[in-house]
Amino acid sequence: NAGVTQTPKFQVLKTGQSMTLQCAQDMNHEYMSWYRQDPGMGLRLIHYSVGAGITDQGEVPNGYNVSRSTTEDFPLRLLSAAPSQTSVYFCASRDHGNYGYTFGSGTRLTVV
């Protein structure tokens, strides 16, 4: 039982490049979310999903896309990377009956 797995751990992109941050969980959790962590701002919700095929926007969705084709995977796509997207990204999941989220170890992204 690996929990929530995020890849890659580190990534450097040039402005304008696209990439996908991967998130997978093996706990059969229905709810999955993406957050970004910036200094002095805590974590902010980007997108979330309540089940396969269902996604919705969070607080800061611009510049990001998500999809949820399976229960296990919830990838986050950066369409055209900008320096403002330099951040640490966390994926989290929980099951229906438990309000405590399990977090991944994070992806540190730098856009130059």
Next chain:
Amino acid sequence: AQRVTQPEKLLSVFKGAPVELKCNYSYSGSPELFWYVQYSRQRLQLLLRHISRESIKGFTADLNKGETSFHLKKPFAQEEDSAMYYCVILTGGGNKLTFGTGTQLKVEL
């Protein structure tokens, strides 16, 4: 809209001293509040949830609806308590976590 305020960016205490990490919230509904902790080079993990009224690692937190506060307390700080602590409110039908800006606790010997 919901909001969580943690007024202290850094709190430094000596080992064995009491600890209180402050958290105030604003939310029009009935709040579901948590404390999450992030130790150095580790992932975020749930410390405690207000509704469970548990004591985890010696920490407790009481929800005060009148003062809209959810302060985290521990009577005697340990060196291993040094970490970043986030106060969090859950809304949106259980889909949205709103984080405070975090308090870095440093326990000195």
